[in-house]
Amino acid sequence: MTSAATWGGIAAIVITATTGDVLQARAMKEIGNLGVIRKTHGVLEVARRILISPWFMPGLFFMALAFFSLLVTLSWDDVSIVGPASASLTFIANALAARLFLKERVDHRRWLGALFVACGVALLAH
Amino acid sequence: MTFRRYLVLAAVAVFASCGDVCLARGMRGFGVVTTANWPQLFGIVLNPWVLTGICLLLLFFGTYLTALSWADLTYVLPATALSYVLMAFLAKLFLNEHVTVSRWLGIALITVGVGCVASGPAVAPAVRPHRERHEAEVHVGSGARGDA
Numbered sequence: 685m686t687s688a689a690t691w692g693g694i695a696a697i698v699i700t701a702t703t704g705d706v707l708q709a710r711a712m713k714e715i716g717n718l719g720v721i722r723k724t725h726g727v728l729e730v731a732r733r734i735l736i737s738p739w740f741m742p743g744l745f746f747m748a749l750a751f752f753s754l755l756v757t758l759s760w761d762d763v764s765i766v767g768p769a770s771a772s773l774t775f776i777a778n779a780l781a782a783r784l785f786l787k788e789r790v791d792h793r794r795w796l797g798a799l800f801v802a803c804g805v806a807l808l809a810h
Numbered sequence: 811m812t813f814r815r816y817l818v819l820a821a822v823a824v825f826a827s828c829g830d831v832c833l834a835r836g837m838r839g840f841g842v843v844t845t846a847n848w849p850q851l852f853g854i855v856l857n858p859w860v861l862t863g864i865c866l867l868l869l870f871f872g873t874y875l876t877a878l879s880w881a882d883l884t885y886v887l888p889a890t891a892l893s894y895v896l897m898a899f900l901a902k903l904f905l906n907e908h909v910t911v912s913r914w915l916g917i918a919l920i921t922v923g924v925g926c927v928a929s930g931p932a933v934a935p936a937v938r939p940h941r942e943r944h945e946a947e948v949h950v951g952s953g954a955r956g957d958a
Contacts, residue, residue: 705887782883788884800923804917806916
């Protein structure tokens with residue numbers, strides 16, 4: 685039986701992972717095509733631009749938080765419920781967050797894709 | 811989308827799944843993490859499997875950021891979800907985990923979802939006021955196919 689604590693942990697993973705992904709995506713969108721920057725300015729310039737981006741470090745921080753939330757929640761319950769539940773819910777949360785905060789246009793094709801992937805990941809638990 | 815970009819997306823999936831499997835393999839030697847033995851976790855970084863896993867996950871992070879620099883988050887995440895399928899195969903091969911019927915069904919669903927998203931445009935125009943929207947669609951639609 686999955687306890688309230690486990691679901692709280694899963695919620696924490698989903699929220700921190702989504703926040704991290706959205707912040708990283710925001711950073712990369714602002715920096716622009718890394719391949720082009722590498723060709724014209726070199727690898728060090730790519731690293732510099734990523735590190736000075738105001739979105740990158742907070743994004744990394746939230747990704748680390750998501751990782752530790754996962755570790756803690758895994759100590760409360762089985763990996764077969766925590767892993768797929770958090771991963772599939774993160775797909776849905778990311779689609780919502782990208783629509784809201786990154787103003788990405790999530791069309792039917794992408795909603796359907798995210799839904800299929802989320803269901804598939806949930807099935808991998810069994 | 812060029813062939814090279816599909817290669818980057820494939821690399822994201824391969825590095826993520828191989829990295830996770832290496833970490834899982836390395837952690838098997840460690841056993842259960844408790845409040846008494848957690849400082850030993852720092853020592854496990856020297857385990858060759860864990861070390862390989864960390865290197866692979868760094869490569870994953872690099873390719874993931876590259877993909878995000880030219881594609882939407884709602885494109886990159888589902889398009890690289892094949893990593894879950896790869897992970898199931900790798901777990902069967904190297905960790906001797908059993909792959910059940912419902913897992914195969916899950917793998918099929920993920921593959922369909924990936925196909926749905928990956929065949930569409932990598933960058934969709936931002937949500938704009940109604941009047942501007944049509945123009946943005948035309949612009950990005952032609953740009954997403956033509957660039958390098």
